[in-house]
């Protein structure tokens with residue numbers, strides 16, 4: 381079943397069919413380079429077969445660990461940043477209750493889940509500690525490299541808290557470490573302290589790791605069905621690897637956004653009309669931004685929540701600099717319904733909507749906006765998502781991952797490295813006085 385469909389028919393005034401056809405050869409070549417692991421970054425292509433070739437024994441352990449956390453904890457703190465944060469956050473926000481952490485326990489049924497280590501804010505951390513209070517909690521520390529500063533700092537704090545509350549031995553049973561199978565300080569620490577560990581495979585980069593233990597453990601704790609998530613990704617893989625160019629949506633998305641980029645559309649905004657999709661947008665920003673923004677090239681990625689942002693950025697999108705393309709994530713069938721009622725006196729003038737659902741209003745807002753943006757000079761592409769469930773999300777993750785691999789090769793970059801991310805770290809370490817950065821420190825202090 382194909383639950384994710386790409387449709388660029390609305391952008392027909394910006395792009396001709398023969399242009400898309402002309403991209404066929406290059407796009408198929410990029411796809412073959414990717415699949416046959418012949419391109420730059422080919423050490424990091426484990427995500428291509430992951431949905432069918434994942435470690436089944438570990439998968440079962442993830443489910444057991446999730447069950448244990450559900451049984452013995454009221455709160456899970458998932459610590460991680462970038463790819464070790466955004467996938468799980470996106471999935472839980474998309475799949476579960478809009479107010480997951482605040483809705484009653486009877487409705488939620490599973491532990492509250494908070495994220496930490498995705499910033500260096502003391503206020504955020506102190507407030508989170510207050511939220512946990514004296515309740516039972518567990519920690520999932522997630523870092524592929526095992527050396528990232530932000531999560532390491534947060535982990536120190538929560539590790540101490542756990543050890544104080546439960547004693548060292550019991551605390552160790554409430555700490556789950558997801559990291560490299562052999563390297564890094566987190567792996568060493570986990571081995572020394574006896575934490576249960578889960579592996580981020582060597583050949584899966586952080587931003588492609590949502591379907592490894594990195595994403596799967598917190599997602600499973602939230603009560604979402606990770607079997608269905610994997611099934612969705614596996615089916616998307618099947619479709620993407622076998623469909624011819626004309627019917628291959630991931631390839632078309634890669635081709636079309638590159639054509640539009642060539643016409644001066646340097647910015648791509650990913651829009652949603654459902655708040656549950658907000659963090660899919662955040663996940664996508666890392667996936668696309670880190671994969672393509674390098675060598676002084678790339679499409680800048682931004683995400684907007686609509687109709688909310690039509691009342692802030694809407695003016696700019698409609699009428700500002702014309703270097704933007706838009707991709708809309710549209711959930712075709714929503715699971716909840718609110719029907720608008722008739723009022724005896726039509727003071728707010730809304731009686732014309734009586735009997736209509738909110739989704740009807742939302743979808744028409746979307747249709748109207750797509751047309752307005754098109755008329756305003758913004759090519760709009762649609763990604764139609766059948767519904768809000770694990771199966772569709774698995775497909776969506778795979779669709780975006782595959783498309784960015786192809787798209788990166790089309791634009792001539794290595795989509796699987798992120799050399800630029802090191803620059804801020806080097807300066808931060810130097811300013812913090814980390815051993816080994818003495819020379820850089822001297823130079824930087826002169827510039828402050």
Ligand SMILES: O=P(O)(O)OC[C@H]1O[C@H](O)[C@H](O)[C@@H](O)[C@@H]1O
Nearest residue numbers: 462463464523524525528586801
């Ligand atoms: O999982 P970690 O090794 O802690 O890495 C977390 C993040 O760190 C850096 O920002 C990388 O550029 C990201 O790609 C990565 O997802």
